[in-house]
Amino acid sequence: MFVFATVNSRDHVGYCIAQKCRVKSNGLPKDLQAALHDVILRGDRVEAMSIGLYGYQWFLRSDTTHAYRTAQIEGSMNDFFAEYANSMHEIRCFAFAPDPTGYVAVVCHRGDHSTTECKWHNVPPALDALLMREAHHGVRHVTMGNDDSYVVLMESGTVWTSGIPDALRRQLDDAAGKGRQVLTVSLSLAQPDRYFVEFGDGYVDFGLPARWHRDIEEFVRDHPSEMNKKVMSLNRVLRGFITAQGWI
Helix, strand or coil: CEEEEECCCCCCEEEEEEECCEEEEECCCHHHHHHHHHHHHHCCCEEEEEECHHHCCEEEEECCCEEEECCCCCCHHHHHHHHCCCCHHHEEEEEECCCCCCEEEEEEECCEEEEEEEEEECCCHHHHHHHHHHHHHCEEEEEECHHHCEEEEECCCCEEEECCCHHHHHHHHHHHHHCCCEEEEEECCCCCCCEEEEECCCCEEEECCHHHHHHHHHHHHHCCCHHHHHHHHHHHHHHHHHHHCCCC
């Protein structure tokens, strides 16, 4: 799992990368960092995380606990969290929208935990129209990014996108042509051309600031696995290319 963070301004961008009980982060909101530290000390697995624009809002769920902060005293988002106050484990995915009052949540169906339902509020118009049309088919994962971009992963394997970086588009098109599963995608609410995508076969692709590469390489090198080997190999190839493109 990879999450982008912006704190105070669009130019201050951080991240968190997590794999089961292993976490590495940089530039997170202080209160989220404290909550994440508690999760790590307990040896919990980080299972879901999302950070709103400027870091004013965030959501964190581990296998045993949860924490969140909203910038609103009242409203649809607070109503949603109040509804799930005693069942946060049912929230499979939570994504903040560019509008600070907006969100998309994928939750277990109350009557059947093997299925999910999607709840959303104040999302970009194109995404709202898509969810109105497709959500009943089963949404698995949603991410929203800069300039109303989004990626929606369906339970069926269908991938819906709008406004995403060209490099990510090529990766998703290639995966669709080869029948490869897309596990997760993360877009940055603050900056275009930033993304992180992980596929079912362990392959990872990204558009990230070059200054983050060493930390991410250390994270995967210290916890070797088949997926990590592919991440490290890809990083070595992309390091010079991304720097040359000015993604710093």
